[in-house]
Amino acid sequence: MTSVCVAGGTGQVGREVVRLAAAAGLKVTALSRHVPPYGSQRRHDGVTYVRGDVTTGEGLAAALEGADVVIDCLEGQFGKAQRKFADGGARLLAAAHRAGVTRAVALSIINCDKSTYSYYVSKADKERKYAASALETVVVRATQFHGLVAMVFAAGAKVRLIPVFKGARFQSISPEDVAGALLDAALEGPGPERHRLRTVGGPEVLTMRQMAESWMAATGSKGRIVQVRLPGAMGAFLRAGNNLVPEQKDGTVTFVSWLEKRRESL
Template sequence: MAEADLLVVGGTGLAGRAVVAAAVARGLRVRVLSRRPPGPDAQGRITGAEYRAGDIRTGAGLREALTGARALIDTTNGFGRADRPTLTDGARRLTEAAAAAGVERAVVLSIVNVDRSSFGYYRAKAEQERLYLGAGLSARVVRATQFHDFVATFCHLAPFGLATAIRRVRFQPIAVEDVAVVLVDQALDPAAAPERTMVIGGPLAHTTGELAALWQKARGRRGPVIPVPLPGQLGRFFRAGLNLAPDHRAGTVTFEEWLAGH
């Protein structure tokens, strides 16, 4: 089997596709592991990458995908309760197989302050981090603030195209492409950052009202911005400002610039 500079796990999702594109653009040999690899003519397929079917939850296809891979980046997600074993059991199986295969370096994408919330999804992500950092291989965690794409979903929760803003919440959104660059850097260069957990945030922080106004402007719409509550653990996390990283501004694309391109 041909060697690969990089194996991207979850490489067909939002972050994974950005990582694959960034790595291919650098001329790297990129292999993608996914439960459902895109077909040759599928829109989400990145030309120049090698796609393999596999499932980290069961171990199917793992050995073959890891053989000859120098480094791996894990961008898997599992927001739904039924999907969370992907983050926990999957991480355990993947890191054990990677160590056995002689993978030199592993990088996992995570969320800023994910270990400071009892929200179920965040607990699973925190466990995923622990499994990587406790594995028998060189591992790094990259914690990012919320993607522009995620923040934009909160701007149009109301019907009839009206804009919404979560009460008493600020976001510091970052472009997924900016995150992808950091992930690839970390996978390629062990000396890129000495800390085992790296934090990165977007270039600007805004109230959700400001973000909603930018969303309206980009679509040429007018009207009131409707304040909405966000109950539960996630709402408390956001209102406490734990989703922000003001001292770790790494992104280059603002929310307004991202909207102009989307």
């Protein structure tokens, strides 16, 4: 039986990887700084949960013991977590190598190396740690999640102004689809290259206005859609279309179907 360690196994994508891996009959260990209590909806039966922290090395040896592959779904969006994001990845890889793990798979963001936005820079830095690892590695770059765009709309709806960024289109994808791609990469046969990079894109390319209209219809929110220019590195990244891979539509869950599934929580 293949044994999988999911780092960040209680996060947005990590818990979906855990769910899919457990359903596939794999032996699963979830590494997280905060282990969900028994009875929590974030905890899956048959999964071993280990408390740990890649920034200090705490719990890594225990979580990786006996694992064949590690899937890194960790995030570090702000402050200290972002500054230590790449180093944490390197620490996880080193611990995995010592434990005899044969492959490491990491979640990243499409074209993160083409942006000066600090969060994307940290992702690119971590990708380089994977490319230099002694392990066989696969980095899976995903387009933005459906929830990112929905979060922008929800914030604007509080003042009844729904922002859409000028010149921006999205090819958003669901965490479930990304989790499936990560698990596929973990279980695939050896490739000709020791360090591989692949991209997964959402099922459709939409303007932000189209997405705003769908979000308002699904949530019943009232307000006026307003076009704004997003400044800085993130705005430049979106206007250049670096968040899109229109020739590659891997996801199956559209933005509208994702909204329908989550209607009660939006």
